[in-house]
Amino acid sequence: MTSIAYLNGEYLPLDEARVSVLDRGFLFADGIYEVSAVLDGHLVDNQSHLARFERSLGEIFLPLPAPMSRVEEIEKELITRNGVKEGVVYMQVTRGVAPRDFHFPENVKPTLLMFTQAKTIIDSPTAKSGIKAKTLEDIRWARRDIKSIALLAQVLAKQAAHEAGCQEAWMVEDGFVTEGGSSSVFIITKNNVLVTRPNSHALLPGCTRKAILALAAEKNIRVEERPFTVAEALDAAEAFFTSASAFVTPVVTIDDQAIGDGTPGPTTKRLREIYIDFARASR
Incomplete structure (x- = not known):
């Protein structure tokens, strides 16, 4: 039907x-x-x-x-x-x-x-297993803060990630991660600091990202909005991405290198639980 x-x-x-x-x-x-x-x-x-x-x-x-x-x-x-x-x-x-x-x-x-x-969101298999990400050069236009239907650069990036056996592309400009092909990206440092790039014309202001930052602050999770490099992401304790259709999803490898122990981390899991509670209360 x-x-x-x-x-x-x-x-x-x-x-x-x-x-x-x-x-x-x-x-x-x-x-x-x-x-x-x-x-x-x-x-x-x-x-x-x-x-x-x-x-x-x-x-x-x-x-x-x-x-x-x-x-x-x-x-x-x-x-x-x-x-x-x-x-x-x-x-x-x-x-x-x-x-x-x-x-x-x-x-x-x-x-x-x-x-x-x-779409299955709550019981998504990737929420439990985590996903693999591939870094790619960010070739998009200068006004990425506008949610334009012109998505060819993202299509090409996500296709390249798919062909590499990955589920998301992490876009990189001048050595710094901007965002995912269709998501906002985060790392959690070994000092348990939540890091994500600040809003600007270089990336879309994610709605789920905005909620996660507020919820993390409420739970006394230290937050830093600043650019981070691919090298810093590879050295992180945890990584994840957020989007409307995936909520909070762990990233367990980047460019075939394991993040942390290669499994979804405790802070990411907790943030997903907190966000689901928020989503159910936001009717």
């Missing part, structure tokens, strides 16, 4: 959703996307995701074709219609359909597409 999507005011089967070949998202990747997690049939930390969605839209001067309150209503309706208990809601806005030209078209209504995907 096909899932139900929302496209420009209509709920319809996902395999019947169609956009024009002249949609600027298709021609120019002129659009923004956002992903919110669903746990126990409810949205997780959704206001943080909607705020980031709104900010990214503003950064490229793209109007939302409906109030943000309406977007949230559609999210919840899609969860209900598709019976999603655990997974994600995907949202995308493009600048709409117009003759192909680089400048912004006038009097064009943006395209709004939303759909759900069921």
